[in-house]
Amino acid sequence: MVSTFAPQAAGDLNFLKKLNRSSILGTVRRYPGATRADIAARTQLTKATVGGVVQALLERGWLREGELQPRGGGRPGRALYLDDAHHVLLGADIGVRGLRVVACTLGGEVLLQRYVTEAPTTPEETATRLAEMLRVLRGDPVIADRHCLGLGVTVPGPVAPDQPILRLAPNLGWIDVAFLEVLRPHLPDLDGAWLLDNEANAAAFGEFYFHDGIPPESIVYISAGSGIGSGLVTGDNYPLVPRGIQGLVGEIGHTIVQPGGLYCHCGNRGCAETLVSGWAIRAALGIADTENLEAAIAARGDDADVNAVLRRAGEALGTLMLNLHHTLNPAMLVLGGSLMHLGERLIEPALAYFEAHQNDLLRGTQRVPIKVIHDSTFTAARGAAAQVMAKAALEA
């Protein structure tokens, strides 16, 4: 599984330095307020090495010093934090029903965000629109003086694992689009890293990389929207994002959970997407593509048909969660995507199904924590920004 930020397998002294620098930066990210001594203990590097690298990172605006950390009966250490004042990360999300852009600090704090609900048409028009939004962001006084580390863009479909090409976005009608090349002429002055990734992968990455507190060992993010997909992230200093030989890792919408079930647009029957996805719910309830799904469902109130469809969708989501748990065994499950706006009628059955069908393979061990992101409008864009930081950290 190709991974964007995995270190290469061999190298020279400069490579070793990059590795150690990234490791030190990663330690501060995961343990804000760590002192040089803490970092040395955790990375197994010597005080001398850590001291030198930290000095360089302070000068370049990647780290800042904080308060003194009292030690029991010894000189206190100086707390270190990611410097959130000198750099900015840009993220953009091309969704089926809108475009979103964000500007983040190194710590993952969103400084600026913008959202339009126009559905994307052609790549060229979308690039024009997105470039406008990004130029407005870039001109905002809040970030105008910061050094931009790059731009990450997410798309609703699989991306080739070895090159930034969107292979297929059925809900946009795009095939084999090298979107960054389409966008670049519109933003000639935006330098730094340019990245393209699948929306669920980026969201998973962001939830992992910008996790509050020590990140879990691994995260699976389930994105339930027009379609359904998932992203997996694991690793310490270099979060690994498996993509698969064709970039299809996490295409769980087409796993079969009901043999002989409903027909899916992919040609098979009983795919998860036939039960839990925007298009399946629209089809089951006769809601037109042009209508807003959330509003249409809210308008129907406490309708029995609606309740049944949402419960069935929720249980299918619960099945997917169980199957992912038994296949990938992540340390945390995160639920996001626009379907979360449909609320408890969908979410509650999913969680209940997951809980009720826990088997006792490992009796007594604690359950996997589940985080529900009720509004994940900017989750993918922020994740794309996180990927920019991970990329830039190796070059810092």
Added chain:
Amino acid sequence: MVSTFAPQAAGDLNFLKKLNRSSILGTVRRYPGATRADIAARTQLTKATVGGVVQALLERGWLREGELQPRGGGRPGRALYLDDAHHVLLGADIGVRGLRVVACTLGGEVLLQRYVTEAPTTPEETATRLAEMLRVLRGDPVIADRHCLGLGVTVPGPVAPDQPILRLAPNLGWIDVAFLEVLRPHLPDLDGAWLLDNEANAAAFGEFYFHDGIPPESIVYISAGSGIGSGLVTGDNYPLVPRGIQGLVGEIGHTIVQPGGLYCHCGNRGCAETLVSGWAIRAALGIADTENLEAAIAARGDDADVNAVLRRAGEALGTLMLNLHHTLNPAMLVLGGSLMHLGERLIEPALAYFEAHQNDLLRGTQRVPIKVIHDSTFTAARGAAAQVMAKAALEA
């Protein structure tokens, strides 16, 4: 997902040397006959570095020189191969219906193998029996003069990701067994690396590491035996084996493929294991645990019940293959396990189902290659030996 052989994230000059040495060794493993110049080109290291490391590896019996490789109008390079004369790797497999041990060369060639069909009883008795078999192996003149790099042991159940403890083997009745500690007193003279892993993980690792020709980018191995599990491997010089937060990666036997289906011993309904596993087939056909499954089925001949059960099991296996493909998108699928002995009545429906239900997510791209190991008696043990080599290569 914790991985055994992933390089740490930071280190000193010695760490860098290990990394480069392992990278050079990995290049020779994947490209037998490569010259120093080939290695330098592939690893991006300089000729000088490669030359020095290769010299050391030749002296230590890890590499051997072969014939001259003619170049177009220049000095020919000297072919390099893994040295299969000076070291030996030991692997052992504790299966539900027998114990297997192998001795391998660095290239994965099996020098010796032994197999007993006694079902394991207690860990202590199993350790006694296994130690006997390994001592016989170790004393064989074929390998007596070789330096032993270590021993890998596989077990039919999840292993904790951070320590060598078998968490649960329902088919053995073992819970939380630190098997290496049980075994060690019986083999006090066996030094080198001692490893414990799940059988499917080890098998996957071996198929990847000892792959004939350039290994695929990633492999998923499906082990269909008394239970059903899978292993995933990916990576170049450091094959990564995701294990999950509890070591449950690949426990696909308990993914739900038929909601509301048959009851499984885990408490849920419609688990894959209720359709495709030794115990499910026995239950469906009324074959006792004490009978040999293959023989009992052969004895019934061309029976309609048997055919139906095997076809249903095969189709369930095909469903699992599809779901794994859409979840992990490996570059290669390998089928193994004792059920493969049941032959085409099971295998053909699995392959046919998989082929028939390919969707056209990425029209026109080539299908994932599938390898069926009809007799995988020693596959897991050999995989465990491969893990020993990967571990030792970092210390070489």
Added chain:
DNA sequence: ATTCTTTAGTTAATAGATTTAACTAAGTGG
């Protein structure tokens, strides 16, 4: 046959990163 060109591989000097060891800095506790 000789020379030129190309590629393979080795060697000595150089550059660069981390470590070691000694040091300074800054707290607590008796």
Added chain:
DNA sequence: CCACTTAGTTAAATCTATTAACTAAAGAAT
């Protein structure tokens, strides 16, 4: 006030890979 502990810095030492120049060995052209 002094002993003790922990944090962090500095200069010398160590070790690794690179650079650049070299030797080695083959084919091609003259």
